[in-house]
Amino acid sequence: MNINFFKYQGAGNDFILIDHRTGPIKDIDYERVKQLCDRRFGIGADGLMFLTSNPDYDFEMLYFNADGRPGSMCGNGGRCIVAFAKHLGIIDKETNFLAVDGPHYAKISAEGNWVDLQMIDIDTINTDGDAYVLNTGSPHYVLQMQNLASYDVYQNGKAIRNNDTYKKEGINVNFVEDKGDYLFVRTFERGVEDETYACGTGVTAVALSMAQHKHQNGHIETPVKVLGGDLRISFDYNGEQFSNVFLCGPAEKVFEGTIPFPQDGQPGQS
Structure with missing residues (x-):
């Protein structure tokens, strides 16, 4: 039928x-x-x-x-x-x-x-070397990078997703370049097993990780550019917990x- x-x-x-x-x-x-x-x-x-x-x-x-x-x-x-x-x-x-x-x-x-979607609160961000690791509804690995536009996200993301630490459960691998006015993010997604044009839980994980990295506090609005366009993450951070987290963008x-x-x-x- x-x-x-x-x-x-x-x-x-x-x-x-x-x-x-x-x-x-x-x-x-x-x-x-x-x-x-x-x-x-x-x-x-x-x-x-x-x-x-x-x-x-x-x-x-x-x-x-x-x-x-x-x-x-x-x-x-x-x-x-x-x-x-x-x-x-x-x-x-x-x-x-x-x-x-x-x-x-x-x-x-x-x-x-245009949809503003509230995500789960986050109170734990771990590290793996220079990377941040957290779960925003899905598990994410966040690594800062320069010259991201020319970076081989597929090969390097695949290698991290399939390394000894993450291979069994899988993890989404996000690379971020801080452009000052916005964050540029590219993501290798588990389950798709390839780079996608955007990842909502991924850009959320990136925005929270970068706020902790830069010791930001209060209400934060983070513009994000991905291969498929523009997104925005807003949240409150008191130095210990991220709350009122919203993923905002087109649908x-x-x-x-x-x-x-x-x-x-x-x-x-x-």
Whole structure:
């Protein structure tokens, strides 16, 4: 049976979205999701999301990485599913929804193409040599760098993600160059196993790490440039905890279509 899908992108981070509130989908195995995310043999995306019902929230977000496996929190995916929920008429200007890392609040522009997504509070940033390591809903490695535009992010990010420390669980590897007025960030994402045009939890991790590195305090607004455009991170930092963390940026529908799917099951059961 054919069902509708929607393609959204947030700063070049792109996703397949499926409304799963009615007519559950049967036996979505890893290979099926992987095939749909393939850019040559499928729709093409960095990940796939189901928007499902939850009695305690406006909706629930179920996220799968491009390798087909269930993923940890995806920040740009979270912003895109908020825009999708507005498109479906589930929400208007604000929402509270559930993701794998817990509840999230978000607000969306009247036009539906700009989303401010609240991320989890952070009170621990570790180090690994010169790098910072933290979890912003997904695990991240943050390393400062010069001449980032010409840096081989794929080879160097892949090497760090697959080293003895991180290979088993995986980690997202972010390289950042401080440009003064903004941070320039490039990310190698686990689950995609490649560089992506943007990573929401990644730029969040970078902004927090750099605030700690520079001993900043108070309310902080951090502009970030990625390969896919501009994002902004805002947060409060008291020297010990990061709170009121928001990932802000565009979320736009690219196209929609239909794909064949079996029904009468739950996504992720294989």
